[in-house]
Amino acid sequence: METKTRKAATAHKIIEAGEGVLNLVWGKADERRAASLEIIARTAYTAEESACHYLETIGLDKEGTIRDTLELARYQDTNEQTHEDIFARDLDGLKNWGDRFLARHIAVVIYWVFAITTLIDHEMAALLGEAVEVEAVKTYRRMLKEQPEEWLDQPAAPTATHYWEKPNSMWRVRGDHMPGSMRDVVEAIVRDEADHVKANSKKATAF
Template identity: 30%
Template sequence: MIRAIVSFFVFVVDVIYGNRSYARFYVLETIARVPYFSYLSVLHLYETLGSWRKADWLKVHFAQTWNELHHLLIMESLGGDRHWLDRFIAQHIAVMYYWAIVPLYMLFPEYAYYLMELIESHAYHTYDEYLKAHEAQLKAQSAPQVAIAFYRDGDLYMFEEVQTTGDREFRRPKVDNLYDVFVNIRDDEWEHVKTMEALQKPEVQPTFHSPHTVFVAAKALSSEGEV
């Protein structure tokens, strides 16, 4: 059922926007942020009621909203929100989507994460196909300043917090041109997919930690091994 819903939504968006790529990306990024807001709202409710407190879950989902926000800002800088109708469609779908995800997450969190896994996977493949089709054109254009600030020059803590690190260093992407920007956005989407997959596993949920928590622990073990 969830897969069918996502497939229908993807079909409708693709039909409406066709080759208007930046407008389509703007709509997708506006909507893609919403489930993370829903997760945070429910998690804050649980914490307020004293029934459940998971600081690392809150950190990761907030970092994901921050990541998607910058994807959205990039699309706005490219003119994706130029038309009133595109803004109207995206924002109204987003409001309805928020209230659909909140009860789903409360009742069936694994389904809410599976839904987002499918959406993020679609986003990854959409950007990957766009990169293959427009490589030369994108490499000839400069990177927007908002992308340079987010991926290279700003405070990278929030960017790092959506990365699945294991025992490796955090990703440090290039931002030399618009092609690099779309590569980075595509790769961000895959990090979201991996997180959504992890949170659906029963054995992972009780011990899930944010990337920085995992990274610091791995560094500590490495230091102990060297002593």
Template identity: 30%
Template structure:
């Protein structure tokens, strides 16, 4: 059922925007960030009701939404939202999608994360195909300022925080042209897939950590080992 819903969404977007990639990416990014809004909303609700408190999950999902938000800003800077019909379709779809994921997350977080995984996998392959087909042209075009500020010159704490398969500071993109920007976006989508898979792990409720939290734990453990060796 989940695959069917994702395939329907993908089919509609792909058919409508086959010849307009930036508009297609604008719609895709508007929709792609919605699950993280849904996750955070439900987690806040559960915290308010005293059901559970998952600060690490909130941090990571907010960082994911922040990342997708900048993808959206990049597509807007490229003119992807120029037409009213594209903005309307993207926002209307996002509104429905938000509530679908909210209820799905309340019923089964694992299935909600699987839904998100499928959407992000599609996004990854979409950008990868776009890069392979348009590499020469993209390398001749300048990178949008918003991309430079997010990936290179800005505060990269939030950029690190959604990549649960990596240590903080490990990934630092090079941005010289529009091709580099789309490489970053494609690779971001892969990181979202990895994080969605990690959230589906049976022990995730007790073991899941944000990258910075996991890094601090590692540093403390290393320092403790060093101290024991010095004492011994």
């Protein structure tokens, strides 16, 4: 965790407990796990966007902090959507009905948990998001080690190339080269998730 507080440690323990349960279903660091977890993680940003927009609309954004958080959450959401499309669509990570059913139903629960938590305690919501991204970094680092060389050396997924071509994409802004293989894609995603850890820490301290 980037944030070093007791509250941050509590948030991380909560996410670690949830991660332990999900590991029973998606234990391997492969496209199944990535596609399912990205749906769940992206929903958290969508919920944060909704809650921040509501808080801004009713006039609680006196210093512009909520607007800054809203814009950052939108940027992160787009990046996470790219991750989901790479593994769920390009690599067919959700081809199993059971994976789709479980991931989508968990995502519904996560939406309301993060939306309500953002309304009540935005700092805690950001810290939970930070903890989610810490675990995401671990997943993609595992993928680089556990996936066979032929999988990592296959051409980059079309969604990844398309995302890189966008002038305002996180990859272009960061100065990443166009990914040529899935190894390049996963390495870029590791950097994405590490950036999200820092961004969520920044959001937490803003409140």
